[in-house]
Amino acid sequence: MAVREIHLLHDGYMELDMGMLVYMKTSYYGIKYQAALKSLLIVTDSEKMLVDTGIAPLPPSLARFVKYRKDTDLMGSLSAHGVSPDDISVVINTHMHMDHCGNNSHFRKARYIVQRDELSYSKNPDRFMRGGYVREFYEHLNFDTVDGRQLITNGVTVMDTPGHTPGHQSVIVQAGDRKFVYTGDAAPLLENIEKRDITGIIYDPKKELDSIDRIRTEGGEFIASHDLLQMKLDLVVR
Numbered sequence: 001m002a003v004r005e006i007h008l009l010h011d012g013y014m015e016l017d018m019g020m021l022v023y024m025k026t027s028y029y030g031i032k033y034q035a036a037l038k039s040l041l042i043v044t045d046s047e048k049m050l051v052d053t054g055i056a057p058l059p060p061s062l063a064r065f066v067k068y069r070k071d072t073d074l075m076g077s078l079s080a081h082g083v084s085p086d087d088i089s090v091v092i093n094t095h096m097h098m099d100h101c102g103n104n105s106h107f108r109k110a111r112y113i114v115q116r117d118e119l120s121y122s123k124n125p126d127r128f129m130r131g132g133y134v135r136e137f138y139e140h141l142n143f144d145t146v147d148g149r150q151l152i153t154n155g156v157t158v159m160d161t162p163g164h165t166p167g168h169q170s171v172i173v174q175a176g177d178r179k180f181v182y183t184g185d186a187a188p189l190l191e192n193i194e195k196r197d198i199t200g201i202i203y204d205p206k207k208e209l210d211s212i213d214r215i216r217t218e219g220g221e222f223i224a225s226h227d228l229l230q231m232k233l234d235l236v237v238r
């Protein structure tokens, strides 16, 4: 068993203030950023796996504040690769924020994998974190929970990277001789990793910095969840 293909998929863009992407970087405050919503399709010998599922229509209370647009969406992006939702056997959520699990319910045959700490936090987030979680996206689903670093299938490992949220995780993929780390929002931008500057939406800054350092130590090619500098990856292992 091995990873045969990796493709970066897209679910449009969400408008964020850049100040939300790098902690206390005041020169970014007030600058609008069209954050890319990226998912990863991983094809192994026996499975088609998806990492994160983008965003879906929001309840009215949030729809007034959160702007997103879709010129491409996840379903279109999947079908462009000849994959239907029912082909997906595993969905890994880096965390349960609305822009990472919005379309989970489309994948009816998949098992969903999230860190135990994230799932439990998402059921009752603190007031200051509540705006990020939309329960309608996940409360009716059954999840397989994991704790810390765990092999999911040959070539695909999840690694706990808490800080942005209490139970955030990143995904390590070994594809042939190339290694990738899909950072999730442990690093929404590549600069979070390159400069060791933590993200601006933060539950625990100290743990977030530790997570970034562990991602740097892990090494490989980093795929940052929202960075516009990095929009294409289509790898077929020969």
Ligand SMILES: [Zn+2]
Binding pocket: 097, 099, 100, 185, 188, 225, 226
């Ligand atoms: Zn995000």
